[in-house]
Amino acid sequence: MKVSLTPCIVVGLDPSSAIDMRNFPDSLVLKVVLANLPQLVFSLLYFSYNATLTAMLMSYEWVSYANKRKGLRVSHQPKGAQRCTYFLQLPYRFSIPLLLLSALLHWLVSQSLFLMSIDFYDSLGRPGDNDPYNSRFFGYQTVGFSPPAIIAVLVCGGLMTISIVVLGHIPYRRGMPVAGSSSMAISAACHLTTAEDEANEGTASSEKLQWGVVARADNGPGHCAFSPRLVEAPVKGRVYAGSFNPGL
Secondary structure, three states, X not given: OEEEOOOOOEOOOOHHHEOOOOOOOOOHHHHHHHHHHHHHHHHHHHHHHXXXXXXXXXXXXXXXXXXXXXXXXXXXXXXXXXXXXXXXXXXXXXXXXXXXXXXXXXHHHHHHEEEEEEEEEOOOOOEOOOOOOOOHHHEEEEEEEOHHHHHHHHHHHHHHHHHXXXXXXXXXXXXXXXXXXXXHHHHHHOOOOHHHHHHHOOOHHHOOEEEEEEEOOOOOOEEEEEEOOOOEOOOOOOOEEOOOOOOO
C-alpha cells in the first residue's frame, strides 16, 4: 500500500486498521507470529471439536447395534459382512461439511489478522524521507485487522458451537448401554456363550451382528452380547452379564 505524507492517499488497505506496534520490539518475526497465532488457536479448537463429534457419533453407532443387525467396522481388510472404517473417522455427511467449514474458517482467520507493510510517499509519488513512524527503509511493518472478517469468524464459529450443542441434545436410541471407548466395556459386550461360539465355529465376527439377550437364567443373571443369531431385547429391572448397566 502507498501512503503519502501530504496529502494522505491510501491504496489497497485502510491504515486505520493497522495495530500501533511502536511500543513492541521492532521484530518482523514477532509480528509474523502474532499475525498467525489465531491459526494455532483455531487448530487446537478444531481438534477438540473433531474429537467431541467423533465420540458422539461412535456412541451413536454403538447403540444402533441393539436395534439393527449389521457388520462390524474393522481397520483391516473386511471379511464377510464386515465394513471398513471411515476415511476421516466420521461419516461423510459430517466429515465433508466439517472440512469445508474448517477451510473457510482458516481463510477467514487469515483475513482477520494479517501482516501489513506501509510505505510512505510524498505528493509527487516519491518515497518519503520522513514518516511519522520513523521506520527504516521508508516502510513500516505491523499487524492489521479486518472487522468484517472478524465478525464472519465469530458467526461461523458460533454456528459450529450451536450445531454440536444441538447434536449433543439428541438422545440415543434406548436398548444398549453406552460403552464409549472403554475396551473393558466393549470386551464385555463381545463375549458369546460357549455354546454359541462353538455353533458359529468362531466366524461370528465376520457376520451381521446384533446386541441383545443371548441367554436367560431363571435364578441368575442373563447374558447380553453381540450375536449373529436372533436376540431378545433386555428387560428393564433384570440383571444381565456382559453389561455395565444392569438396570438398563
